[in-house]
Amino acid sequence: MLRRTRRSLLQLALVCIVVYLVFSLVGPSAPKLYSWNTIRYQSTAASLPEARGLCLGLENSSKPALIVSHVAADGDTAWLQRLSSKYHLCIYEVDAPDDPTVKHLRVPANRGHESITYLTFLIDNYDSISQAGAVFVHGNRFQWHNDDPLYDNAASLAALNIPSALSTTGYHNLRCDWSVGTCPRDSGPPQGSLETSFNSILQPWSARTVSDAAMPHAFAVLFGGDDYLRNGKSKGLKLGRSDTLRAQCCAQFVVSRDSIHRHSREEYVALRQWLLDGYGMSRNSNAASRDDRIAGRVLSYLWHILFVPQEDGPVDLDTLNKQACPSAADCYCKLYGKCDLNCNARACYGQYRLPPNMRLPDNWAELHGNDLYVVQEPGVKALHGRLYPKAFQP
Template sequence: MLRRSRKSLLQLASICIVIYLIVSLVQPSAPKLYSWNTIRYRTTAASLPEARGLCPGLEDSSKPALIVSHVAADGETAWLKRLSSKYHLCIYDVDAPIDPTVKYLRVPANRGHESITYLTFLIDNYDSIPQAGAVFIHGNRFQWHNDDPLYDNAASLAALNVPSALSATGYHNLRCDWSAGTCPKDSAPAQGSLETTFNSILQPWSARSVSDAAMPKAFAVLFGGDEYLKNGKSKGLKLGRGDPVRAQCCAQFVVSKEAVHRHTREEYVALRQWLLDGYGMSRNSNAAPRDDRIAGRVLSYLWHILFIPQHHGRVDLDQLNEQACPSASDCYCRLYGKCKLSCNNRACYGQYRLPPNMRLPDNWADLHGNDIYEPGVEALNGRLYPKPFEP
């Protein structure tokens, strides 16, 4: 009798499990909501860096600002100056020698790659963001992350239609092709998954694996602040194991004044301090990882979360992922006026190809650096650059 009862209980339990699985598959899943609306990190630093990142003349400009994170290895900046008829140039020399007398276009430290430049601009020029918006880029003209047939950021910026790019959400990544980043669902495991954790342990040399593994805690600390640190309240702050953050590569984007002002200046100060607190002898263990490859990459996933508007005070992750990854055809048409391309969802024929090992040949700039990208003039390689949009 006892054996028969046990068998009946096992059968009943099996039936209940099957019913639960069926109901779970049939019912729509609840939205994945996260409280990623305000930066709440609190620094332990005794003082904050002085303001030395003002961009001269910005307060009187009617052009979009072009914020450039430039280091000496990026080479000359003449190609940027040829874009001055379209943009108000704010070129930051990130690795320039420290000179306390210089009060413009300087950052407090060479930290987090382009992130330190972007945040310094937002902090020191918060009240002078042009109504026309702002474009944030790296300092090299030719690089694999530039979404152009010749990887030429000069051509992309000359063609960029800033008002159209900002029309939907007030933010847009400058890349359209999906061959880098995490837009395809099969591109990488969720950042909080066990697979990501194991990969970061087995491949400590991989900046992607280690930064992905660091992201859940980093986001919880940044958006949860002292409350999260003291009480360990991770619900709605720390990424679930099956919740990926999808985003375009590579931290070059355009954003509106209104989107910037959705967050206070103090939030950008806190975010920069998270970056700075992770470096030095008395580093904060809850601050950014010391390795710039990791710290900078974590922040590269943050920009669209900050600037794409969310409703009801919480971030719907599925909706955010969809907004962060528009189809390649829509993106090329909206940003660069290329509206009759042959495309699938991820790429458009003839527009971009990821170079081997994500590296251009050493002589690429020498071969293509003299190409003309002025409005209406045919380039030496046979391309015709579109006329830049004039605000």
């Protein structure tokens, strides 16, 4: 009798498990909600960096700001000066020798790649940003990830239709092609999965794998603050094992003033301190990784979360992912006036090709640096090539 009862209980348990799995797989799934609304990280630093990131003249400019994170290896900035008729230039020399007499366009440390520049601009120019918005880019004109047939950011920035780009959400990544980022469904395992955790141990040389594994905890610390650290409550903060945060590569974007002001200046200060607290002798173990490849890449996932407006309450991950990954055709048309292209959801023919090993030939700038590019007039549709009105030589 006892054996029969045990067998019945076992069969009932198996039936319950099967029913649960069926409903989990085919039934409607609950929204994936995360409390990613406010940066709550609290720094342990005794003092904050001096404000030296002012962009002169910005408060009186009606142009969109062009914030450039420039290092010496990027070469000269002549190509940027050619864009000054369209943008108010804010070129930060990230690795310049420390000179305490210089009080503008400087960052407190060379940390997190472009992130330290972007955050310093937001902190020190918070009240001076033009209604026209701001564009954030890297300092090298030719880069493998620039979404242009010749990988030329001068051409992309000249053609960029900022009012159109900001018309829907007040934020847009400058990339339209889905390669490299996490927009495609087959882009890799979820960041919070056990597979990603194991891969980060087996492949410590892979910045993408290690940063993906670090991201769920980093977001929980940034958005949860002391509540997360003291109470260990991760629900609604830490990305689930089966959830993927989708985002475009590679931390170049345009954003409106209103979207920037969705967050207080103090939040950007806290975010920059999370980056700075992870460096130095007295580093905070809950702050950013000392490895800039990881720290910078974690923050590259964050910009659209900060700037894309959400309804009051927790962030719906599925909605956020759809906003972060518009179709390539819509993106090229809205941002660069390249409409009626031959496209699928991920890419448009002839617009971008991932170079071998994600690297351009060493002589690429020499070969293409004298190509024509122009300042695109808002509302003027560009041709599929690189011929626009008002052409000039860089």
